[in-house]
Each structure stands twice: as structure tokens, then as C-alpha cells.
Amino acid sequence: MRHVRHVRTATAGRIEIAFSGSIGSFPLDMQFSVPAKGVTAIFGPSGCGKTTVARCIAGLARLPSGFCAIDGEVWQDNTTFRPPHLRPIGYVFQDASLFPHLSVRRNLLYGVPKPKPTPIAFDEVVELLEIAPLLDRSPSHLSGGERQRVAMGRALLSQPRLLVMDEPLGALDRCAKREILPFVERLPEKLALPMIYIGHDMAEIERLTDYLVMMERGMATAAGPLHVLQSDPTLPLAASREAAVSLDAVVSGYDGRYGLLILRLKGARLLVPAPPLAPGVHQRLRIAASDVSVAREAPRVGSILNVFPARIRACLPLGAAEITLVLALGAGGSGTEILARITRFSFDSLGLKNGMDVFAELKHVSLLSASEPPLQTIASSTPTADPGEASAAA
């Protein structure tokens, strides 16, 4: 039976996707609309059909009743189906798939359009991905991480208007992942290019993405800004053991005497021990539910720097002994939402309930990627092992 979809129209500035049908024996019914800006992750367990969606967007797979429009340009609807080579897409496969008969340089140049100059320049990409020393090698002599970097460069140099990455870190070991993640993070900052990132590892997605499409068994279960879905009490993310929120804070100053970075969020002003950053820079933070506790009254003495008034928005039981709280920061709960994990014992003994005003105590805030390299003018910042992630405890 053919399922008839309602008519969709292409909208400028948005990625509009609707695919339904089956590929092989797999049922798929996927609809979402996200901004054609920043990074959108399609997240779901292995085998839920994420890759099929990516392949449909690229035109590598075809569902007859599909709709795909990128930034106002229709790639597929009831009457149109653009073959993949006519779609301005960059596609990074999980296993890099470099051409084995071509050198790294010729792999990179394979998709470069003939009329030059091109907006994304060869030298720029080579520098961004640090692949200059690899250019004259054969792909068979590269490590997994190096191969994936070349694959990203090759996709970028085809001058895409949308970059799709299908689990680009999926085939890499932990070490190679750490090596390559900073490069993936750099792409959206350096290039004004919308990206769709397919993944099943929340740790990667928290660092990279702005929008999230959650997927399960061929269906989109939710779509929206990452931090909104992370703290949505009706979705499984908030109720998971690794629950956390990723927030984009603005640097508003630096306390040179104590080495504290001052960051502004809606409803809170955070102090985090970190190297200095220029004011106004956006900084991605990760606040894990397990690093936040609550108090009924403002603690007068204590070592925790970041204590803010907040309102309890939801209470989610986690196993038999614990509860995850959704907290809205700021007096009256008008600010950013974060998560806190406490024991059911504390919940009962403090007499907490939904809608109550409390104080959120942030024991630890992780700084993820910074959009600019740290300024080195102010002395005494201890370099951390991983430059992309500066951890801070108060």
C-alpha cells in the first residue's frame, strides 16, 4: 500500500526531509525539518536506519515517495529525482573509501570543479586538516585517522552546499577518534557549511552538534536544538545514566588573579578555571547531571563556585535509588535548563517536588571546543592533555 504524504514545499534556510517506504525489508518513515546552518546530528542506535536516511539525502538510495529540499532547492519530490552526481553534496563514508589507485593529492582533487577559483580552496583545506605531509602518499599507507581526514578534505573540495558525514569516527579506535575529533569540530567554525552528522555516540554529538534528530527503528522520534532535547523530560536522553546538557555560553571576562574564565548563560554567570578567551567568544560547555546537586537554601559556606537559583521543572526516576531533576536556572526558572542527579533519599529528605525553587550547585563544568585558540597573553595556564577539552573542577 502506498502511503500518501502531505505536500511539502522547499523553504530557504532549511533542510526539509521526508522519506517513507522500505529499502530491502527495512521500513522507514522519517520526517524532519532543521535549519540549513550549523551541525545537525541524526542520532539513534545501530541499525535504526540512520545510514539509509543519509544515503537517501545523497541520492545513493531512492525511496519513490520521498521529499528532500536543501536551502530552498528541491533534490527530490514526486516528480524530481536528482541523481547523486548532480547534488551539491559532500559525503564522508564511515570507512573513508579513498580511491586506492590515486595518491592522496589526486584523491583530494578528484571532485574539484573545473572552473576555478573555488570558494573552498585546496591550500585552505590542506592546512585545516593538516594533511600537507600526506599529499604524495598512497592511501594504503595512511592510518585510519589520516584516511578519514583526507576523505573529509576530498568531500569539502567538491564545493558542497551540504556536508553529510556517516559515522566518520565509527571505524576508528579510541586513539584515532581523539586525534580526529578536533578536526571535525573545526569544520563548522571555519566553513559556513551546513552539516548532517550521523552518529550513535552521544559523547561525539554533545561536542559537535547544534541540532539533533533522534531516530528509532526507522522513525524520527524528536527533532530540535540539542540542549532542548537533552533536557526534555519526555525523551530518553534526560533519563539516561550519562545524561548531560551541552550549552553554548558567551565569554564575558576573565579573572586573571585566580585564572577563572567568566561565562554567561541565560540565568547564570559561571566561573570556570580555564585559560583565558577573548570576550564575546562562544564556548561549548557540558554539564553532566551527575555533577549537579541541589540545596533548599543558598549555601553560605562551601567550595562550590557555581551556585544558582533554579526551579524544578520535572523529576525523572532513575533506577530504584536515584532521581534526575530538570532544573531551569535563574530566579523564577526563566533561564537555561540543566539536569541534576540526586538520590531518592535526598529527594525525600529535602522534601523536593515539581515546581519548587531550589539552588543548583554545579560541581564541575567541562569546556568543549573553543571557537578561537586561547590567548597566550596571560600567564600560568596549565595545558591539559587534550587541547579540545579543558576540564574544570571547583
Place this chain on the structure above:
Amino acid sequence: MDSFSPEIWQSLGLTIELASVTTVILLIVGTPLAWWLARSKSLWTETVATIIALPLVLPAPVLGFCLLGLLGPKGPGSLLASLWGGRTLAFTFAGIVVGSVLSALPFVVQPIRNAFAAMGDRPLEVAATLRASPLYAFFTVALPLARPGFLTAAVLGFAHTIGTFGVVLMIGGNIPGRTKVLSAFLFDYVQASRWREASWLAGAMVMFAFAVILTLTLIDKYSRRRST
């Protein structure tokens, strides 16, 4: 050696010419056929593959006899021949080329088909996401990746045609200078009990076969080492 008639050199030239022309035609015909066999999801692929493989099991005279009917003055081959004013393809050089192409086709199609199948869809998908049209991707990705398969195919096709006998004898009619290939000469020598010449010729052809197979194996080994 002086007891060899000058005709043998003519025959050697003819045999090499036949094998070269046949190999070129085989690669031109075999490549699209192998591509279709490797990539089409049609139910007909195995039927067509079986027809192509038939010369492997049919006795050469059977194939030759069938072709004689097809290429002769009463068969469709005469239509083809009429294009250049001929009456028949039987007993002509064109006729033995057709015969050799058909009998060597499985040796050429199979390795190319395997090479196309082994690379899978991925390299072509990658090429498509890099704006390569299917034709451009075929020439810049599929052909270079299938290179070892083409080497095997060309060597096998050439060598098989050098050693061809039954089919060519049936279609060609053993006309000196026109259709009399080396193996037919060998047959004549044996018939005439000219053992010395027969031994020389047989020995040379054994050496040739040995050299071909050895070269093939070495090329295969070399290209495999390079790709890993």
C-alpha cells in the same frame, strides 16, 4: 629448421594477426558485457553468462559447425558480409575472427566481470558524491580499479586464440595464407609424418603457453603486492 616451408612464417604472421584482432575485439565487446553481468540485477544475467560460458564445454567442432551454419551463405553472416560485398563469412579471415572471439569470450568476460564485482558499489558511489557522472566514474574509477582483471583477460584471450584449432579449422577451411593458423600446420605436419617439424612447432607452442601463464602469474602477484 630449413625444412620448414616459408608458409609457416606466413601462418605465424596470420596467427598473431588473428590473436591481436581477436583480443582487441574481445576487450571492446567483453567490457560492457562484463560490466552488465557484474552490476545488473536482471534475472537474465545468469542465462547470458551461461551462453557465454558454453564454448568452455562444447567440443570445438560443434561450435565450429554451428558457426559455419550462421556465417555461411545461407546464414545471417552473409548479410554482414554483404556490407563489404562478400557473399559469406565462412572460409574468410573475418569468419575465423568471429569464431575465435566467441570461443575465447568466456576467458575474457569472466576475469573482467570478477574485477568489476570485487570492487563493489562503493567506489562508484564515492565518485558520484564527488560530481562524477556515471561515464566519467567508469573511466576514472572502475577501469583503473579493474586493471588486473583486464590484464588477465587480455593475456588469456590472446593465448587462447594463438592455440585455437577446431573452430578455426571448421570455419576457416585451412586455406594457406588466409585461414591456416599454426595449430593447423602442426596437424598437417603430423598427417604428413613430418615429425621433426611437428616437434619443433609443438615445442615452441608449449614454451609460448608456459611463458604466458608464468607472466600472468607474476603480474598478478606484483599487482596484488602493490595494492596491499
